[in-house]
Amino acid sequence: MTEKAKKEQPQPLDLDTGERLAMTGRAVAQGIAHEIKGEHESQKGARYALSLAEVDKIIEDWPAPQKNIAQQMIEKYGTPNEATATKLFWYENGPWKRTELSRDIVVHNWPTVHTDFLTQVIDYRVPPEMFHLIAMFDGSILLDRTKGEVAARCDSESANVLGMNMVHEIVTGKRTVEDARKTAVESTVAYNLGRSAPYAERLLFEVPQGGTEDLDKSEVSGAILRQTGGKIKDVVTGHKEEATDRLTGPGAPKDS
Numbered sequence: 001m002t003e004k005a006k007k008e009q010p011q012p013l014d015l016d017t018g019e020r021l022a023m024t025g026r027a028v029a030q031g032i033a034h035e036i037k038g039e040h041e042s043q044k045g046a047r048y049a050l051s052l053a054e055v056d057k058i059i060e061d062w063p064a065p066q067k068n069i070a071q072q073m074i075e076k077y078g079t080p081n082e083a084t085a086t087k088l089f090w091y092e093n094g095p096w097k098r099t100e101l102s103r104d105i106v107v108h109n110w111p112t113v114h115t116d117f118l119t120q121v122i123d124y125r126v127p128p129e130m131f132h133l134i135a136m137f138d139g140s141i142l143l144d145r146t147k148g149e150v151a152a153r154c155d156s157e158s159a160n161v162l163g164m165n166m167v168h169e170i171v172t173g174k175r176t177v178e179d180a181r182k183t184a185v186e187s188t189v190a191y192n193l194g195r196s197a198p199y200a201e202r203l204l205f206e207v208p209q210g211g212t213e214d215l216d217k218s219e220v221s222g223a224i225l226r227q228t229g230g231k232i233k234d235v236v237t238g239h240k241e242e243a244t245d246r247l248t249g250p251g252a253p254k255d256s
Helices: 003-008 016-037 052-059 064-077 128-137 156-171 177-192 220-237
Strands: 088-092 096-108 114-123 141-144 151-155
Touching: 003 096, 003 128, 052 064, 052 088, 064 088, 064 096, 064 114, 064 156, 114 156, 128 141, 128 177, 151 156, 156 177
Parallel strands: none
Antiparallel strands: 088 096, 096 114, 114 151, 141 151
Protein backbone atom coordinates (compact mmCIF):
# COMPACT_ATOMS: atom_id res chain seq x y z
CA MET A 1 0.00 0.00 0.00
CA THR A 2 1.37 3.42 -0.95
CA GLU A 3 1.90 6.21 1.59
CA LYS A 4 -0.98 8.10 -0.02
CA ALA A 5 -3.28 5.10 0.36
CA LYS A 6 -2.24 4.65 4.00
CA LYS A 7 -3.18 8.24 4.75
CA GLU A 8 -6.49 7.93 2.95
CA GLN A 9 -7.59 4.64 4.58
CA PRO A 10 -9.83 3.96 6.25
CA GLN A 11 -12.28 6.71 5.42
CA PRO A 12 -15.82 6.86 6.88
CA LEU A 13 -17.16 6.08 3.41
CA ASP A 14 -15.45 2.66 3.51
CA LEU A 15 -17.38 1.39 6.53
CA ASP A 16 -20.34 -0.81 5.68
CA THR A 17 -23.77 -0.25 7.22
CA GLY A 18 -23.27 -2.90 9.91
CA GLU A 19 -20.01 -1.35 11.05
CA ARG A 20 -21.53 2.12 11.12
CA LEU A 21 -24.52 1.04 13.20
CA ALA A 22 -22.38 -1.04 15.57
CA MET A 23 -19.94 1.83 16.13
CA THR A 24 -22.74 4.28 16.88
CA GLY A 25 -24.61 1.76 19.01
CA ARG A 26 -21.63 1.16 21.27
CA ALA A 27 -21.19 4.89 21.89
CA VAL A 28 -24.92 5.38 22.53
CA ALA A 29 -25.01 2.49 25.00
CA GLN A 30 -21.99 3.87 26.82
CA GLY A 31 -23.53 7.32 27.01
CA ILE A 32 -26.79 5.96 28.43
CA ALA A 33 -24.90 3.91 31.02
CA HIS A 34 -22.98 6.95 32.24
CA GLU A 35 -26.12 9.10 32.39
CA ILE A 36 -27.83 6.45 34.52
CA LYS A 37 -24.89 6.68 36.92
CA GLY A 38 -25.12 10.46 36.93
CA GLU A 39 -21.77 10.84 35.17
CA HIS A 40 -20.99 12.96 32.15
CA GLU A 41 -17.31 12.14 31.75
CA SER A 42 -14.46 10.01 33.06
CA GLN A 43 -10.89 10.89 34.01
CA LYS A 44 -9.32 7.61 34.99
CA GLY A 45 -5.77 8.86 34.54
CA ALA A 46 -5.94 10.40 38.00
CA ARG A 47 -5.55 6.90 39.43
CA TYR A 48 -1.96 6.55 38.25
CA ALA A 49 1.40 8.14 39.05
CA LEU A 50 4.86 7.99 37.50
CA SER A 51 8.12 7.69 39.37
CA LEU A 52 10.60 10.54 39.23
CA ALA A 53 13.07 8.31 37.42
CA GLU A 54 10.51 7.61 34.69
CA VAL A 55 9.82 11.31 34.25
CA ASP A 56 13.52 12.23 34.19
CA LYS A 57 14.09 9.71 31.42
CA ILE A 58 11.22 11.13 29.35
CA ILE A 59 12.26 14.78 29.61
CA GLU A 60 16.05 14.36 29.49
CA ASP A 61 16.24 15.54 25.86
CA TRP A 62 13.33 17.99 25.94
CA PRO A 63 14.00 21.65 25.06
CA ALA A 64 15.00 23.83 28.00
CA PRO A 65 11.72 25.80 28.34
CA GLN A 66 9.58 22.66 28.55
CA LYS A 67 12.04 20.87 30.82
CA ASN A 68 12.09 23.86 33.17
CA ILE A 69 8.29 23.91 33.41
CA ALA A 70 8.24 20.14 33.95
CA GLN A 71 10.54 20.56 36.93
CA GLN A 72 8.40 23.42 38.29
CA MET A 73 5.24 21.33 37.99
CA ILE A 74 6.86 18.32 39.69
CA GLU A 75 8.16 20.46 42.55
CA LYS A 76 4.74 22.02 43.05
CA TYR A 77 2.35 19.14 42.26
CA GLY A 78 4.44 15.99 42.37
CA THR A 79 5.14 13.61 39.51
CA PRO A 80 2.61 13.42 36.67
CA ASN A 81 -0.16 10.84 36.58
CA GLU A 82 0.47 9.80 32.99
CA ALA A 83 3.02 10.36 30.23
CA THR A 84 3.94 9.65 26.64
CA ALA A 85 7.28 10.31 24.98
CA THR A 86 6.18 13.89 24.26
CA LYS A 87 3.59 14.75 26.93
CA LEU A 88 3.14 14.78 30.70
CA PHE A 89 -0.33 14.81 32.31
CA TRP A 90 -1.44 15.83 35.80
CA TYR A 91 -5.03 15.44 36.98
CA GLU A 92 -6.75 17.39 39.76
CA ASN A 93 -3.54 19.28 40.57
CA GLY A 94 -4.15 22.42 42.61
CA PRO A 95 -6.88 24.56 41.04
CA TRP A 96 -6.60 22.67 37.78
CA LYS A 97 -8.81 19.85 36.61
CA ARG A 98 -6.09 18.78 34.21
CA THR A 99 -2.61 19.91 33.17
CA GLU A 100 -0.85 18.86 29.98
CA LEU A 101 2.78 19.72 29.29
CA SER A 102 3.93 19.06 25.75
CA ARG A 103 7.40 18.74 24.26
CA ASP A 104 5.84 20.08 21.04
CA ILE A 105 5.07 23.76 20.72
CA VAL A 106 2.70 26.18 19.04
CA VAL A 107 4.12 29.61 18.15
CA HIS A 108 1.96 32.48 19.40
CA ASN A 109 2.66 36.17 18.70
CA TRP A 110 0.48 37.78 21.40
CA PRO A 111 1.29 39.57 23.64
CA THR A 112 4.78 38.95 22.22
CA VAL A 113 6.35 36.15 20.23
CA HIS A 114 6.57 33.02 22.37
CA THR A 115 5.68 29.33 22.31
CA ASP A 116 2.66 27.60 23.84
CA PHE A 117 3.22 24.19 25.40
CA LEU A 118 1.53 24.18 28.83
CA THR A 119 -2.24 23.60 28.79
CA GLN A 120 -4.27 23.85 32.00
CA VAL A 121 -7.99 23.19 32.33
CA ILE A 122 -10.79 24.14 34.71
CA ASP A 123 -14.50 23.44 34.83
CA TYR A 124 -16.16 26.66 33.68
CA ARG A 125 -19.24 27.45 31.61
CA VAL A 126 -18.88 30.06 28.91
CA PRO A 127 -22.27 30.81 27.29
CA PRO A 128 -22.13 29.74 23.62
CA GLU A 129 -23.10 33.23 22.50
CA MET A 130 -19.90 34.54 24.14
CA PHE A 131 -17.47 32.05 22.57
CA HIS A 132 -16.48 34.56 19.92
CA LEU A 133 -15.52 37.10 22.58
CA ILE A 134 -13.08 34.66 24.17
CA ALA A 135 -11.62 33.84 20.75
CA MET A 136 -11.17 37.56 20.10
CA PHE A 137 -9.44 37.97 23.45
CA ASP A 138 -6.90 35.16 23.05
CA GLY A 139 -6.71 32.39 20.45
CA SER A 140 -4.94 30.15 22.94
CA ILE A 141 -7.94 29.97 25.24
CA LEU A 142 -9.74 26.76 24.28
CA LEU A 143 -13.44 26.21 25.05
CA ASP A 144 -15.31 22.92 25.31
CA ARG A 145 -19.05 23.51 25.55
CA THR A 146 -20.03 19.84 26.03
CA LYS A 147 -17.59 19.15 28.86
CA GLY A 148 -18.02 22.61 30.33
CA GLU A 149 -14.30 23.31 30.33
CA VAL A 150 -11.97 26.21 29.62
CA ALA A 151 -8.32 25.52 28.83
CA ALA A 152 -5.53 28.07 28.78
CA ARG A 153 -2.43 27.21 26.75
CA CYS A 154 0.74 29.25 27.13
CA ASP A 155 4.35 28.97 28.33
CA SER A 156 3.85 29.24 32.08
CA GLU A 157 1.30 28.72 34.84
CA SER A 158 1.19 32.46 35.57
CA ALA A 159 0.21 33.17 31.97
CA ASN A 160 -2.56 30.58 32.16
CA VAL A 161 -3.84 32.02 35.44
CA LEU A 162 -3.90 35.47 33.86
CA GLY A 163 -5.81 34.17 30.86
CA MET A 164 -8.40 32.43 33.05
CA ASN A 165 -8.95 35.56 35.12
CA MET A 166 -9.55 37.60 31.97
CA VAL A 167 -12.02 34.98 30.67
CA HIS A 168 -13.98 35.27 33.91
CA GLU A 169 -14.04 39.06 33.72
CA ILE A 170 -15.23 39.00 30.11
CA VAL A 171 -17.96 36.43 30.85
CA THR A 172 -19.17 38.33 33.92
CA GLY A 173 -19.21 41.63 32.04
CA LYS A 174 -16.47 43.27 34.08
CA ARG A 175 -14.24 43.88 31.04
CA THR A 176 -14.59 44.23 27.31
CA VAL A 177 -12.36 42.22 25.01
CA GLU A 178 -10.22 45.29 24.33
CA ASP A 179 -9.88 46.07 28.03
CA ALA A 180 -9.01 42.46 28.84
CA ARG A 181 -6.27 42.38 26.19
CA LYS A 182 -4.79 45.61 27.50
CA THR A 183 -4.94 44.38 31.10
CA ALA A 184 -3.35 41.08 30.12
CA VAL A 185 -0.43 42.79 28.42
CA GLU A 186 0.21 45.15 31.34
CA SER A 187 -0.08 42.31 33.88
CA THR A 188 2.31 40.10 31.89
CA VAL A 189 5.01 42.76 31.88
CA ALA A 190 4.42 43.68 35.53
CA TYR A 191 4.61 40.06 36.66
CA ASN A 192 7.83 39.41 34.76
CA LEU A 193 9.39 42.54 36.28
CA GLY A 194 8.51 41.36 39.78
CA ARG A 195 5.81 43.96 40.36
CA SER A 196 2.44 43.25 41.95
CA ALA A 197 0.28 41.51 39.33
CA PRO A 198 -2.64 39.78 41.11
CA TYR A 199 -4.27 38.62 37.86
CA ALA A 200 -1.19 36.51 37.07
CA GLU A 201 -0.58 35.29 40.62
CA ARG A 202 -3.73 33.35 41.47
CA LEU A 203 -7.23 32.65 40.22
CA LEU A 204 -9.40 35.47 41.55
CA PHE A 205 -12.72 33.63 41.36
CA GLU A 206 -14.14 30.46 42.83
CA VAL A 207 -13.45 27.64 40.40
CA PRO A 208 -16.55 25.47 39.78
CA GLN A 209 -16.29 21.83 40.74
CA GLY A 210 -18.42 20.22 38.05
CA GLY A 211 -21.91 21.15 36.97
CA THR A 212 -20.65 23.26 34.05
CA GLU A 213 -21.26 20.73 31.29
CA ASP A 214 -23.72 21.40 28.47
CA LEU A 215 -24.76 18.04 27.01
CA ASP A 216 -27.24 19.63 24.57
CA LYS A 217 -30.33 17.56 23.67
CA SER A 218 -31.09 14.54 21.53
CA GLU A 219 -32.81 15.30 18.22
CA VAL A 220 -32.11 12.06 16.37
CA SER A 221 -35.50 10.33 16.67
CA GLY A 222 -37.11 12.23 13.78
CA ALA A 223 -34.02 11.78 11.63
CA ILE A 224 -34.10 8.02 12.25
CA LEU A 225 -37.62 7.81 10.81
CA ARG A 226 -36.78 10.01 7.81
CA GLN A 227 -33.49 8.31 6.98
CA THR A 228 -34.94 4.80 7.45
CA GLY A 229 -37.57 5.69 4.89
CA GLY A 230 -34.85 6.99 2.62
CA LYS A 231 -32.87 3.76 3.04
CA ILE A 232 -35.88 1.69 2.00
CA LYS A 233 -36.28 3.91 -1.06
CA ASP A 234 -32.58 3.46 -1.89
CA VAL A 235 -32.99 -0.31 -1.82
CA VAL A 236 -36.19 -0.29 -3.90
CA THR A 237 -34.91 2.11 -6.57
CA GLY A 238 -31.29 0.96 -6.54
CA HIS A 239 -30.24 4.61 -6.40
CA LYS A 240 -28.68 6.23 -3.36
CA GLU A 241 -29.99 9.71 -2.71
CA GLU A 242 -28.06 12.12 -0.51
CA ALA A 243 -29.52 12.69 2.94
CA THR A 244 -29.19 16.48 2.86
CA ASP A 245 -30.72 19.24 0.76
CA ARG A 246 -27.32 20.20 -0.66
CA LEU A 247 -25.73 17.79 -3.11
CA THR A 248 -22.06 17.12 -2.35
CA GLY A 249 -21.33 13.83 -4.13
CA PRO A 250 -20.45 13.04 -7.75
CA GLY A 251 -22.33 15.26 -10.15
CA ALA A 252 -22.94 17.95 -7.55
CA PRO A 253 -22.74 21.53 -8.88
CA LYS A 254 -19.46 23.27 -8.24
CA ASP A 255 -19.39 26.26 -5.92
CA SER A 256 -18.98 29.49 -7.80
